[in-house]
Amino acid sequence: MKKMLNKYLVITNSYIDLMKPNILIMVLITTILGYFLGSDAKILWSNLTWMLIGTTFSAGGAGVLNQYLERDQDKIMNRTCNRPIPSGKISPKNALIFGIITVIVGTVILLVKTNLLTGFLSLLTAFMYVLIYTPMKRVTWLNTSLGSIPGALPPVGGWAAATNSIDSGAWILFAILYLWQHPHFFAIAWMCKDDYEKAGFKMLPVIEPDGNRTIRQILWHLSLLFPISLLPVLIGMNGNIYLYGVMIITLYYFLSALPMVYEKSYKNASKILQASILYLPALMIIIIIDKGMR
Known part of the structure; x- marks a missing residue:
C-alpha cells in the first residue's frame, strides 16, 4: 500500500x-x-x-x-x-x-x-x-x-x-511585463549559455559569447521600463505610493545590471535574475498598498 x-x-x-x-x-x-x-x-x-x-x-x-x-x-x-x-x-x-x-x-x-x-x-x-x-x-x-x-x-x-474589455491600463501592464522579461530571460540565457549551445538554442549569449550585445539589450529594456512603469500614475490608475515604490524597485532592477557592464560573469548575471524575481511580487505589494490607501 x-x-x-x-x-x-x-x-x-x-x-x-x-x-x-x-x-x-x-x-x-x-x-x-x-x-x-x-x-x-x-x-x-x-x-x-x-x-x-x-x-x-x-x-x-x-x-x-x-x-x-x-x-x-x-x-x-x-x-x-x-x-x-x-x-x-x-x-x-x-x-x-x-x-x-x-x-x-x-x-x-x-x-x-x-x-x-x-x-x-x-x-x-x-x-x-x-x-x-x-x-x-x-x-x-x-x-x-x-x-x-x-x-x-x-x-x-x-x-x-x-x-x-481591454483598456489603456491593461496595455500599460502588458508593456511593463514585456520589458521586465527581457533582462530576466537574458540573465538566465547568460547563466545557462553552455547548455543552450549544446541544445542548439539560438539565445543571444550563445551567438555572441562576449556578452556585449546581451548587456546592451538588458540596459535598453530596463531604461524603457523606468518611464513605462510610471504611466499608471499619469493616467490616474495609481497614486503617489505607487509612484515612489515603483521608482525604487525599478531603479534597483536597473542597478543590479551595472556590475555586468564591467564583468560578464555568472555571478553578475545572477544578480540581475534575483532582482527580476523580486520585482513582480514587490510591484504587486506596492499596487495593493497604493489602492488600499486611496
Whole structure:
C-alpha cells in the first residue's frame, strides 16, 4: 500500500512539474495584478477563483506542450535533463495528451465562467508560447522578444476577466511585463549559455559569447521600463505610493545590471535574475498598498 502511494505521489508530482510551477506562479501573480487593477480593487471572489483555475490549467498545459516539443533538447541540457519526460517519469505520448487536454479544459473554464475575451486571450497566449516562441528558440535570438509577448498577456487576461474589455491600463501592464522579461530571460540565457549551445538554442549569449550585445539589450529594456512603469500614475490608475515604490524597485532592477557592464560573469548575471524575481511580487505589494490607501 505504501509503495503504491509513493508511486502515485511520484507520478502526480511529475505531472505538476510538467506544468512548470515556477513560471505558473509568476503567471498567476501577474494575472491577479491585472484583475485587481481592472476591477479597481472591487473583487468578485467567485469570478477571481474561476479565472485562476482556468489560467492554471491553460498556462500549465502550455508549459507541458513546451516540454513535449523540447524533449530532445531537454535530454542534452544539465538544467533540464531531470525533467519528467527526459528522465522517463512521463512518456512523451502521455505528456502530449495531458498538455492538450489541460489547455482545452482551462480555455473552456475561462470561456464559460469568466467571458469570451478572457478565454480567447488564454488560448492566444498558449498558442504563441507553444507554436511560435518554442520553435523560434532554435531559429533566432529574437525568440526572447517573441516569447515576451505571451509572457506579458496574463495581466491583460486578468484585466479582461474583471472588465470584459481591454483598456489603456491593461496595455500599460502588458508593456511593463514585456520589458521586465527581457533582462530576466537574458540573465538566465547568460547563466545557462553552455547548455543552450549544446541544445542548439539560438539565445543571444550563445551567438555572441562576449556578452556585449546581451548587456546592451538588458540596459535598453530596463531604461524603457523606468518611464513605462510610471504611466499608471499619469493616467490616474495609481497614486503617489505607487509612484515612489515603483521608482525604487525599478531603479534597483536597473542597478543590479551595472556590475555586468564591467564583468560578464555568472555571478553578475545572477544578480540581475534575483532582482527580476523580486520585482513582480514587490510591484504587486506596492499596487495593493497604493489602492488600499486611496
